Amino acid sequence: MRFLMVSLLALATAMPANADTLIDAMNDAMLSNPTLAAQRQRLNATREQLPQALSEALPQISISGSANASDSDSDNPLLDGDLRETWSASAGVSQLLFGGGRVLASTRAARAQIAGAEADYELATQTLLLQVTTAYADVRQSQAIVAAREITVSNLTRLLDYAQAQFDAGVVTRTDVAQSQARLAQARTLLVQAQGTLAASTQAYLRLVGNPPSNLEAPPTAIGLPIDLPSALDEAAEYSPVLISAVADTQLADANVALADSQGRMRVTLEAGQSIGADFDDDLSESTSDSVGLRVSVPIFQGGATRSRSRAQRALRAATNLDLAATQRAVQEQVTNAWTGLASARAAVDSAREQVEASELAYEGVTLEQETGLRSTVEVLDQEQDLLNARIALAQAERNVVVAERQLLAAVGRLEIAEAGGQLPDDTLRGR
Numbered sequence: 566m567r568f569l570m571v572s573l574l575a576l577a578t579a580m581p582a583n584a585d586t587l588i589d590a591m592n593d594a595m596l597s598n599p600t601l602a603a604q605r606q607r608l609n610a611t612r613e614q615l616p617q618a619l620s621e622a623l624p625q626i627s628i629s630g631s632a633n634a635s636d637s638d639s640d641n642p643l644l645d646g647d648l649r650e651t652w653s654a655s656a657g658v659s660q661l662l663f664g665g666g667r668v669l670a671s672t673r674a675a676r677a678q679i680a681g682a683e684a685d686y687e688l689a690t691q692t693l694l695l696q697v698t699t700a701y702a703d704v705r706q707s708q709a710i711v712a713a714r715e716i717t718v719s720n721l722t723r724l725l726d727y728a729q730a731q732f733d734a735g736v737v738t739r740t741d742v743a744q745s746q747a748r749l750a751q752a753r754t755l756l757v758q759a760q761g762t763l764a765a766s767t768q769a770y771l772r773l774v775g776n777p778p779s780n781l782e783a784p785p786t787a788i789g790l791p792i793d794l795p796s797a798l799d800e801a802a803e804y805s806p807v808l809i810s811a812v813a814d815t816q817l818a819d820a821n822v823a824l825a826d827s828q829g830r831m832r833v834t835l836e837a838g839q840s841i842g843a844d845f846d847d848d849l850s851e852s853t854s855d856s857v858g859l860r861v862s863v864p865i866f867q868g869g870a871t872r873s874r875s876r877a878q879r880a881l882r883a884a885t886n887l888d889l890a891a892t893q894r895a896v897q898e899q900v901t902n903a904w905t906g907l908a909s910a911r912a913a914v915d916s917a918r919e920q921v922e923a924s925e926l927a928y929e930g931v932t933l934e935q936e937t938g939l940r941s942t943v944e945v946l947d948q949e950q951d952l953l954n955a956r957i958a959l960a961q962a963e964r965n966v967v968v969a970e971r972q973l974l975a976a977v978g979r980l981e982i983a984e985a986g987g988q989l990p991d992d993t994l995r996g997r
Contacts, residue, residue: 566682568864568985569939577619577634584622585779585780585781585782586782586784587697587698587701587780587782587784587967588982588983590697590700590701590770590774590776591694591697591698591780591982592982593775593859594694594697594773594774595690595693595694595775595982596775597774597775598693598773598774598775600689601689601690601693603827604654604685604686604689604741605686607682607685607686608682608683608686611678611679611681611682612682612924614674614675614678614679615672615676615679617671617674617686617981618674618675619668619676621667621671622661622662622664622668622676623744624658624659624660624664625658625659626656626657626658627656627657627658627765627930628654628655628656628657629654629655629656630653630654630655631652631653632650632651632652632653632654632845633650633651633652633656634649634650634651635649635650637649639861644831645727649844650844650845650846651842651843651844651845652838652842652843653842653843654841654996655838655839655840655841656838656839656840657836657838657839658836658837658838659834659835659836659837659860660834660835660836661834662832662833662834662835662859663831663832663833664827664830664832665828665830665831666823666826666827666830666831667824667827667828667830668822670820670824670827671820671824671828672825673816673819673820673823674817674820674821674824676816676821677813677816677817677819678813678815678817680809680813680816681809681814681817684806684809684810684813685806685810686979687806687809688806688807688810688956691978691980692975693773693808694975694980694981694982695739695968695971695972695975695980696718696773697770697773697774697984698784698967698968698971699968700760700766700770700773700774701770701778701784701967702706702767702768702784702963702968703766703770703964704763704766704767704770704778704958705781705783705963705964705967706766706961706963706964707759707762707763707766707767708763708781709956709959709960709963710759710763710956710957710960711756711759711763711903712762712856713953713956713960714752714755714756714759715755715756716754716953716956717752717949717952717953718749718752718756720743720949721748721749721752721946721949723943724745724748724749724945724946725742725745725746725749726937726949727943728742729742729745736970737942740921741941741942741943744941744942744946746945748946748949748950751940767936771994782977783963784967786920786970787970787971788972788983790902790907790970790973790974791973791977794900794901794904797900797903797973797976797977798897798900798901800977800978800979801896801897801900801977801978802896802975803977803978804892804977804978804979805896805976805977806978807892807895807896807978808892808896808935808978809978811827811888811889811892812889812891812964814827814885814888814889815882815885817885818833818878818881818882818885818886819882821878821881821882822824822875822879822882824878825871825874825875825877826875828864828871828874828899829858829864829867829871829872830863830864831862831863832860832861832862832863833859833861834859834860834861834947835857835858835859835860835942836856836857836859836860836864837855837856837857837858838855838856838997839853839854839856840853840854841853841854849854849967865938865959868991869926872926879917883942887903887939889909896976899976900973900976902971903969903975903976904939906969906972906973907966907969907970907972907973909969910962910965910966910968911966911969911970913962913964913965913966914959914962914966916956916962917958917959917961917962917963918959920958920959921955921958921959923948923955924948924952924954924955926946927948927951927952928945928949928951928952931944931945931948932945938941946995951954
């Protein structure tokens with residue numbers, strides 16, 4: 566068991582860490598997290614939709630060339646073996662004059678896709694920052710619990726020694742010694758489990774941040790929190806990336822309807838070209854031709870495909886609008902729950918601190934009373950357990966406050982590195 570305890574503790578604390586504050590951890594995660602980097606590349610790919618949509622309205626220029634050799638066979642000896650080697654080249658340019666609204670619809674769709682991708686990237690950023698906050702708080706909580714259980718093991722070891730001395734002196738019975746031994750064995754087992762939890766929290770932190778934790782400072786109170794629930798709901802309506810993405814989806818659906826309608830409209834294109842060709846063996850055979858024309862195409866009958874696509878896109882647009890309404894309700898619920906969760910977490914911290922102070926005072930009193938014979942061994946053991954429970958509850962409550970503050974910021978769409986824990990230096994990556 567001792568070897569397992571040492572191994573787990575070494576896993577949690579062996580490597581030096583670069584991030585000692587929450588802001589440092591967030592910055593390291595923004596720079597190194599592969600999930601966020603992949604989302605950033607998806608955003609870059611989506612941004613290319615706009616130049617692709619605009620390209621249809623710009624001149625299209627192409628050139629081509631070819632060289633051919635032909636050998637003809639014939640029953641006529643005079644024509645047999647006639648070998649010809651020719652070449653040709655051509656250049657063409659076309660300019661769309663009227664596309665039935667296709668280009669405009671395509672650019673609207675591209676802009677909506679970009680807006681949605683930017684909102685998705687912002688959501689991924691805030692999700693990562695919240696995950697880092699949770700991992701940071703979990704490590705601190707695990708460290709506090711390990712420290713509390715180590716103190717408990719130390720206290721119970723001292724109580725066992727005292728009970729053994731009292732038993733040797735004939736003051737207490739063997740039962741008091743056995744009770745102390747059982748509590749100490751249980752405390753050592755729970756300490757090993759707490760060290761295992763700390764090791765797991767360390768690995769989660771390492772996965773998100775890229776550096777192992779060490780000497781993590783207590784995060785300061787988050788800044789920029791809404792002053793009341795109505796303000797939080799108003800901020801969420803303006804800044805929530807989930808809502809922004811849902812709005813972008815409705816704009817994309819509108820553009821897709823217009824794009825589907827444009828498929829059944831007239832297209833007018835101005836075209837010009839030049840071609841030249843000759844025989845390799847005869848310079849006098851060279852010939853050129855120039856052309857300028859106006860191409861008009863009007864779909865007359867497509868088997869109902871165009872109207873069917875339009876109806877499908879209109880149905881999808883209606884579904885997207887309903888999805889937006891559902892998203893608005895979900896965001897309202899999330900913000901409300903985050904607000905009430907923060908209030909509960911703050912109240913729990915105050916209560917847990919009072920509980921720790923009272924439990925520490927009670928433990929000191931019971932220990933002194935045991936020395937004068939006024940308290941039994943089991944009463945001291947029970948009071949020590951109460952003190953341990955109070956310390957664990959305080960560690961949990963402090964962790965919950967840190968996470969709840971950032972959860973509220975994330976719910977309203979305002980979780981940034983600066984708001985998460987203080988001011989940033991000028992050269993710090995802000996995730997924007």
